[in-house]
Amino acid sequence: MISLFRKVALLLASLVSIVYAVHTIEVHNQEFVDTVTNKRLMIIGVDYQPGGQSGYNPGAGQDTLSNGTVCLRDAALLQRLGVNTIRVYNVDPAANHDECASIFNAVGIYMILDVNSPLSGESIDRSNPAGSYNVGYLTRVFGVVEAFKGYPNTLAFFSANEVMNDIPTSKDNPPYIRAIQRDIKNYIAKHSTRTIPVGYSAADVRPILQDTWAYLQCNINGTADQSRSDFFGLNSYSWCGGDATFQTSGYDVLTTMFSNSTIPVFFSEYGCNKPQGTPRVFNEVAAIYGPEMTALSGGLVYEYSEEPDDFGLVVINDNTTVSLRQDYDNLQGQYNKLNITLIESANSTATGLTAPACSTDLISSSGFSTNFTIPSPPDGVNDLINNGIKNPNNGKLVQVTATAVPMAVYASNGNQIQNLAITPLPNDESNTPGGETTTANTTSTASPSASPTKKGDAGKSFNVATSGLLGVALTVLLLS
Numbered sequence: 001m002i003s004l005f006r007k008v009a010l011l012l013a014s015l016v017s018i019v020y021a022v023h024t025i026e027v028h029n030q031e032f033v034d035t036v037t038n039k040r041l042m043i044i045g046v047d048y049q050p051g052g053q054s055g056y057n058p059g060a061g062q063d064t065l066s067n068g069t070v071c072l073r074d075a076a077l078l079q080r081l082g083v084n085t086i087r088v089y090n091v092d093p094a095a096n097h098d099e100c101a102s103i104f105n106a107v108g109i110y111m112i113l114d115v116n117s118p119l120s121g122e123s124i125d126r127s128n129p130a131g132s133y134n135v136g137y138l139t140r141v142f143g144v145v146e147a148f149k150g151y152p153n154t155l156a157f158f159s160a161n162e163v164m165n166d167i168p169t170s171k172d173n174p175p176y177i178r179a180i181q182r183d184i185k186n187y188i189a190k191h192s193t194r195t196i197p198v199g200y201s202a203a204d205v206r207p208i209l210q211d212t213w214a215y216l217q218c219n220i221n222g223t224a225d226q227s228r229s230d231f232f233g234l235n236s237y238s239w240c241g242g243d244a245t246f247q248t249s250g251y252d253v254l255t256t257m258f259s260n261s262t263i264p265v266f267f268s269e270y271g272c273n274k275p276q277g278t279p280r281v282f283n284e285v286a287a288i289y290g291p292e293m294t295a296l297s298g299g300l301v302y303e304y305s306e307e308p309d310d311f312g313l314v315v316i317n318d319n320t321t322v323s324l325r326q327d328y329d330n331l332q333g334q335y336n337k338l339n340i341t342l343i344e345s346a347n348s349t350a351t352g353l354t355a356p357a358c359s360t361d362l363i364s365s366s367g368f369s370t371n372f373t374i375p376s377p378p379d380g381v382n383d384l385i386n387n388g389i390k391n392p393n394n395g396k397l398v399q400v401t402a403t404a405v406p407m408a409v410y411a412s413n414g415n416q417i418q419n420l421a422i423t424p425l426p427n428d429e430s431n432t433p434g435g436e437t438t439t440a441n442t443t444s445t446a447s448p449s450a451s452p453t454k455k456g457d458a459g460k461s462f463n464v465a466t467s468g469l470l471g472v473a474l475t476v477l478l479l480s
Contacts, residue, residue, distance in 0.1 A: 021152040021397060022108055023428050027197050027230050029353050031346065032155070032264050032297055034430075041110075041155075041430065042289065042343040043266050043298035044335060045085035046078060050305040050316055053118045056090035063092040065111075068099030073322060073405045074304065076422045077314065079107040081328065082335040082433030085155060086110075087268060087300050090117045093143030098398045101151040106400045106424040108431035110155035112268075112300075113148055114201075115141045115184065124160055126169045129176040135380040139389055141180070142187050146392035149192040156197040158268070159184060162235060167367040170208045174215050174369040178227035183377055185226045186385050199231035201268040204238060210257055211368040217263050218358035220372050227374050228355065231297075232261070233268030239284035240272035246287050259295045262355040267299025276310050279326035285334035294347045301331060323410040324438050335433040400424060411438045 023036040032041040049055060049064055056063050065071065065088060078086065086104065091097070091113055104111060116123035122140055125132040148154045159180045164170045177200055184198045202212050216229040239249035246252050258265040267288065273280060288299050306312025306325070313328040356362060360370040377385070405420040417438065425431065 020106060020424060020426065020428060022105055022110065022430055024152050024194055025110065025155050025197070026195060027264060030261055030264055030295060030297070032197075032231075036428070039344045040346055041084070041297075043085045043300065044083050044289075044338070044343075044433070045087065045112075045298065045300035046081070046083050046313065047089070047269055047300050047303040048074070048078075048086040048305075049089045049303060050074070052307045053090065056092070056117060056119075058092040058094065058117075058119075061092060061095045063090060063095055063097075064088050065091060065097040065100040066095045068103065069406065070320065071100035071103045072402060072422060073320070073407060073409065073420075075103045075107050075109065076405050076420050077322065077324075077409065078109060078304070079422055079431055080434070080436050080438070081313075081332050082431065082436075084109055084430045084432065085112060085298075085300065086304075087112045087114070087158075089114045089161070091144060091147070093140060093147045094393055095147075096393075097147060097151075097395050099400075101148070101153065101395060102397045102400050103422065105151065105153040105397060107422050108425045108429050110153045110430065111148070111151070112156045112158060113144060113154065114158040114161055115144045116158075116160060124163055124173070124176055124180065126163045126165070126173055129163075129173050130375070133176050133179065133375065133378060135378045135384070138180075138183055138378070138381050139384060141184060142384055142389050143392065145184060145187055145196075146191070146389065147395050149188065149194075149196060150394055150396045152397070154196060156199060156231060157184060158201045158233065159198055159229075161201040161268075162203040164208060164212060165203045165205055167207060167365060170211065170365070170368045172369065174212070175371055175374050178216065178220075178229075179375045179377070181229060182227035182374060183381060183385065185230075189226075190385055191388055197230035199229045199233060199263070201233035201235060204234055204236035208365055208368055209234070211363050211365050213258070213261070213265070214356075214362040215358075215369065217261065217355060218362055218372075219355045220358045220374065229263055231264040231266070232258075233266060235269035235302075236267055237270065237272040237302075239270065239287070240274050242281045242283060244284070246292065249284065249287075251284070251287055251293065255293050255295060260353065261295065262353045264297040265295070266297040269302040270299050271301045271303075271311065273309075273311050279330060282327075282331045282334045285331070286337065289338050289343055291342065294342075298343075319407075321408045321410065323414075324412045326412050329412050329438055332433075332436070332438065336435050338433055340432050 023034045025032050025041055026035050034041055086109060160177050163173050181198050188196050200216055213232050219225045219228055287293060303311045304313055306315045315323045358372045363370050403421045409417045409420050411417055
């Protein structure tokens, strides 16, 4: 006869391996909206690219989302931090992302994927948009769509990032950005069972910022215009230092600029690190998610792991252990203060908005493009859109059976965090800040002195995760 303990263990294992899926997200005017609950999704996020550009090695089948053990470690930290979204810049469409995508899905974290990469031929060349917009480039872009369209926690795709970074580059590039968006959206319409938003990530270059947004959100051919952005991301570091305010940072100007946006606008990067070497206090978080900025849809902090530019929340050590920086603790403290009810509430100004028709009157800069004739797809692209790319790598959710993080993670005080694990969320929930701290469950075991100190997010402990499931298991057995 199987013992009661053995029955509990078997039932617990079966509960842990259940595949939950977050609700998919749609765009409704200014907002990202949960397709089931109709609650607003305000992006509480982090840019996630461990290793930077060197972490992308398609020849070896390696990218940010190809190692399940690494994703388990980072998902646990990001879950404890309280984020609900990550942005991933460089992905290999041929790599297997099932385990990583499923882990992030299990903890209620969405993914926004860039369809481009830093390698030659895998992005639009701002100095030669016409020459780089070709069938080979779009074949790879469609491969990214194929690889991620099957994951319900794929929130959106970025068609491009900071292609326009000054007035000269704003002359020829805007029509090509819209062309890429049109092609991606037409491919999704043909080959995906759901709509997935597609948009652009812009540099905060004030002479062209408003024109970029105006050009990308307007309608050329009415409501069926597929070249129009579904959302607008902004990489902005204007809030700098603990003494910055809503006014001195220019956040008041941004709020006014985007108050009547007909698409969601959010910070696709934020978190100024000047002066370098000083922990960031992230007091802009209160403004981004406060009542004055409800027209915007949150943001993504740059960035998760420490790279040469010194923006990291965590340090990933050579032996794959992680050390949290004070920046991580400070950001977590700010997230824990957020009013989640306010964040999930619909913005009253977002209803009844209609996208303007594209016209030269929308553009204020003398050097910005006023050409709304979007380039036709290159030869062969319509065939790819109609029939699909050859041998697509279609990702799908898999069971997440491992929850405990196998490598050591150290809090910012140097002590090891105990029982670090992901906590799969029931009922298709997205993650929210949980009031946790990174130093509450540590021992005096210090981080290795030979390893660089990195800051990061910590997941809820396995003890907490299993205690709820154990209670369910015991209840089922006692009633049987």
